[in-house]
Amino acid sequence: MKHSNNIRLALAALMGAAAIGFASCEDQPDEYKSTSGSPEVQYVRLPESADSVITKSYLQTTVCLVGNNLRSIRKLLFNDQEALLNTSYITDNTLLVDIPKNIPAAVTDKIYMINEAGDTTTYDFHVIVPPPVVSAMSCEYAAAGDEVTLTGDYFIQDPYKPLKVKFNDGTLPVTDIRSISKNSITFTVPAGAQSGRVCVESVYGESRSQFVYKDNRNILFDFDGSHGGLAGGHGWRPGRIRTGGIDGSYLYLGGAAMLGKVGATWDEDDFAMNYWPEPSAGFPELTAIPSFANMLDTCDIGDLALKFECRVPETSPWSASALQLIFTGNQDVTALTANSQYYNNADIARGLWIPWQTTGSFSTGSGWTTVTIPLSAFNKTHEGQAAGKTVAKNRMTGFTFFLWNGGVEGTDCTPELDIDNIRVVPISK
Template sequence: MYATHTAINPLEFNNMKIKNIKWTLMVVLATASIGFTSCEDEPDKYETTTATPSINYIRPVDVASKDSLLTSASMSSTICLVGNNLRSIKELVFNDQKAVLNTSYITDNTLIVTVPKTIPSTVSDKIYVITTKNDTIPYDFKVIVPAPTISSMSNEWAAANETVTITGDYFLDYSNYPLSIKVGDDYTLPKTAIQSITKTGITFTMPSDVPTGKNFYITTKYGTTKAAFQYKDKRGMLFDFDTPWDGVNVLGNHGWHSQKIQHDDTSLSGNYLMLGDADMTKDGAWNDGNFSFEYWAGTWNHTFDADGPKLNDVGDFSDWQNKSIKFEMYIPSSNPWCAAPMQVIFAGTDKVTLPTANNTFFHSGDGWGRALYMPWNNDNLSYDTGGKWVTVTIPLSDFNKDWDGNAAKKSFSSVEDFASLTIFVTTGSYDSKTVTPTGKDCHPIIKIDNIRVVPNK
C-alpha cells in the first residue's frame, strides 16, 4: 500500500513560514513589552514618601488667584497647600474633622483638598498634618463657620416662666466659647434659663425681667446675629383687642360680623379674638357667621373719622415688600383645625369701605391677592398648638393667591391697599372648582391676639 501525499505549493509553504515567523515575533515582543513595563517607572503612579513635609503657604485653587494667601477658609471650600515633601502626608485634620485626600491632587509641592463641611466639636484653629511616619505637625489655619442664623421664636409674647424655643442654625456652644443670648443692649439671658442648645434650636425658660420691645441677639464663637423679632413687639400693632382707637391703636370688629372678643384663663395678654367653636366640613364650606373677622375702614355715614380709620393710618406699611403680618394663635388640642385655609386679605378703599362693603368683594373674580394659611395641611390633616400660644408669621410677599388657591392676578401697589383687613377661614371656589386641599370634618377653636405688621429684618 502506498501512502497518498498532497503536493504543497512552494509559494504557500513560504507564506506559512512567514506567518509563523510573524506570530512568533509578536509573542516575543509582547513578552518583552511586559518585562520592559515592569521594569520601567510609571510616571503617573502615586507613591508616598517618608520625608518630613512642610507647608509654606495656602492659596486658592483658582490660578487667577494663586498669588492670594489664605489664613482661613469656609467649610466645603477647596484650597491648595503649597510646600515640600507633601506626598508624605497621609492625613489632614481641620480642627477635629478629617479631610478626604485624593492622591490625584497631591504632588511633592502642592496638595488640593476640600475643607470638611462638618462643624468641629473642638476648635483649635489649626490644620494637623499626619505624616506617613505618624508624626503630627500643626499649622495655623481657621475654618470659617457662619454666624448664627435666627428664623423665629415659638412665642414672641411668651409669659414669664414659659418655655420657648428659638429656631435657626449654627447655634454652636463650646465650653471655651459658650453661646450667649442678649435682649437689647444691656440684658443677658441667664445661663440657668437655657434648657437645651442644638445646632438648630435653643430652648429656654423666659425670665420675668426680660425687657420688652427689644431685639434678641445670639452670639457664638463665629459672630453675633440680631433677630428680626422683638420680645412683646408692639411695632405696627393693628389689633391688640384691648385698646380702643386713640389715634394709635385699633380695637376689634368693624364690618358685618361681631366675633367674640373676650378673655379667660387662656388669655395671652388681655382680650383675644376667637374664630370657630363651630362645626366645619372637610371641604371648608362657607360659614362667615363663625369664621370671618372684618375690619373695614370708614363709618356708616361714608366718612373716615375716629370711628373707622384706615389701617395704613395706624400701622407703617411703607416698604411692605419687606414686611410680614404677625399674630399669636392658640388652638386647643381638644379642638384641632383640620380643614379650609385662613384667608388673610388686605384691601384698599377702592375695593371695600364699611358703608359700601358686601361679602363678595374678596371673591369677585378680579384675582385680588391674599395669603392662604393652612398649617393643618400635613400627613395628619390636623393642627393644634397644644394649648399654647404660638407666633404666626406671614410675609406680605406671600399675598399672592386668589380665592380658590390659584395664583392671584393682582397684588399690592401702594400703602393705600392696606386700609382694611378680612380674616375668613373658608375654602374658596369659582364654578365649584378649587386647588385648595380637602381636610377633615372638625370643630376648631382658633384664638388670635396682637395682629401687627413688622419688618422682616
C-alpha cells in the same frame, strides 16, 4: 450636592486663573496617580482669586491648597473634622477642598494631611465658626415664667464658656436653660423681661435676634387698644372678641364644624373678621395709620412680614381649610361698598396659612405661638394657586381673616383659632 456644586464653581474659577500664569486643578480622574512621600503646603487661597492668600475661612467654604506633592495626601482634616477629598480636583501643586460643615470639637487651628505611610503634615489655618444666628422665638409674647424655644444656628455650648441668652437688649440674663442644640435653645423667660431684642452669646461671639420680643411696633389690631392697635374689625363680620388671652383681648374664630372637602364650608359668622375702612365713622384706612404708612414708605414689600400670635387648643385641633389673610384696597371693598365678592377674586393676592397640611392636624397645645408670614408670600389665590403677583401697597387699606378653601383637602374638624397682636414689621430690622 452642595459639595459638588461648590467644587465645580471653584474649578471653573481656578482654571481661569491658570490663564494668567498660576497653577490650576485639572479634572482628569482617569489620569490620577497617588505619590509617595509627604506633602508641602506653601499657602492657601480662594479658588476664584489666584493672588488671594488666606489664613482663615468659614465652614463649608471651598479653598485651594497650593504647594508640592499634594497627590501624596490620603486624608485631610481641618481641626478634628475630616474633609471629603475628590481626586478629580487634586494635582501635584493644587488641591481644592470644602472646609467641613461640622463645628470642630477640638480647635487646634491646623490642617492635618496624612499620607499613605500614616505620617502627618500640618499647616496653620483657622476655621471661622460664625457667631449665633437668632432667627425666631416660638412665642414672641410669652410671659415671664413661660417656656419658649429660640431657633437659629450656631448655638454652641462650650464647657469653658457656656452659652448665654439675655433679654432686654442684652442686659437681663436667662438663668433657666432647659436644652441646647446647634439650632435651638429651650428656656424659661426670666422675670423682668421687657420689649426688646434677645441676645445669644457663645464662645464664637454674640448676636441679637432678628425679631423683637413683645414687639409693639406697628400693631394694626390688638383687640383692646393696649398697643395702639384697632379694637376689632368693621364690616359685616367685625369679629368675636374675647378676654383673658395671651395679652388681653383677642379674636376668636371657631365654634362650628369645618368640613374637610375643599371649599365645602363657607361660614363667615364663625370664621371671619372683616375690617373695611370708613374714615367718617372713625374707622381709618390702614394706610392712614402713621406707623404703617411710614413703614410702607420706607420698606419694600419683600422686606416686611405679617405677624400675629395664635392659639389652636389641643381640644379643638385644626385640619381643614386655610386661614386666608387678605389685604384689600378701597377698589375692592369699603364699609360703604360692602360685599363678599372679593373673597374669591383671583386678582387679589393673599397669604394662606395651612400649618396642618404636612401633619394632617395642627394645634398649639395649651399655649400660643407666633406666626410669621412674609408679605412676599402673599401671592396666592383663594384656591392656593399662584396669583402671579404679590400684595400691592395700594391694596392695603383694609384687612380680612377668613377660614375657607385654600385648595388643600383636609378632614372634618371643629377648630378654634385665637388670634392677637396683628402687626406688620421688618423681617430683619
